[in-house]
Amino acid sequence: MSDAQQIPYDVVNRETIHHLVHEFYAVVLKDDALGPYFINSLGSDLDNGKWHEHFHTLDDFWLLMMIGKPGYSGDPFPPHAFLGPIYIETFEQWLKLFNEKTREYFIPSIADKFYKKAEIMAEQFIENLGLNDEDDDD
Numbered sequence: 474m475s476d477a478q479q480i481p482y483d484v485v486n487r488e489t490i491h492h493l494v495h496e497f498y499a500v501v502l503k504d505d506a507l508g509p510y511f512i513n514s515l516g517s518d519l520d521n522g523k524w525h526e527h528f529h530t531l532d533d534f535w536l537l538m539m540i541g542k543p544g545y546s547g548d549p550f551p552p553h554a555f556l557g558p559i560y561i562e563t564f565e566q567w568l569k570l571f572n573e574k575t576r577e578y579f580i581p582s583i584a585d586k587f588y589k590k591a592e593i594m595a596e597q598f599i600e601n602l603g604l605n606d607e608d609d610d611d
C-alpha cells in the first residue's frame with residue numbers, strides 16, 4: 474500500500490482489511506498446524522485465482538463483521554465442515570496468529586474488536602463441529 478495510512482491503522486476499510494487478511498494468510502500458510510488445510514483447499518500460491526477469490530470473500534466478510542458493510546452474503550461455516558480431522562488446538566492456533574496480526578496492523582481498540590468477532594466465530598465452528606463434546610456435562 475502506498476497511501477498516507479500508517480500502521481497501526483486506526484481506520485477499518487477495504488484497503489486496511491485487505492492488508493491484514495493478506496498478511497495473516499501469508500503467516501498461516503507457513504504454519505505447520507494450519508498451512509495444510511489451506512494448501513489442500515486453495516494451493517500454496519497466494520497469487521493464484523482461488524486465493525484471489527478467497528481474499529475477496531474475506532475482505533467482504535470482515536467489512537460486514539467490523540463495520541456492518543453489506544456485501545458478504547455467504548454462510549461462513551460450511552467450508553469448515555469438510556477440512557478433514559481438525560481440533561480445538563487448530564482453532565486456538567488460528568486465533569493466536571490472528572491476534573498477533575491484528576495487533577500488528579491495527580490500533581488496540583480495533584484489534585480487540587477483530588479478535589472478539591473471530592473468537593465468537595471460532596467458538597461457533599468448534600460447537601458445530603462437535604469438538605467440545607468431551608467438555609460438555611450434558
Ligand code: HEM
Pocket residue numbers: 507510511514515527530531534547548549550552553556559563564567590591592594595
Ligand atoms: C482452524 C481454523 C480454520 C481453518 C483451518 C480454516 C480454513 C478455511 C478454509 C480451507 C476455507 C475455504 C476456502 C475455500 O475453499 O474457498 C475457509 C473459508 C472461510 N473461513 Fe476459515 N478456517 C479457520 C477458521 C476460521 C475462523 C475463526 C473464521 C472467522 C473468524 C473463518 C472465516 C472463514 C470465512 C468467512 C470463509 C469463507 C466462507 C465462504 O466461502 O463464504 N475461518 N476457511
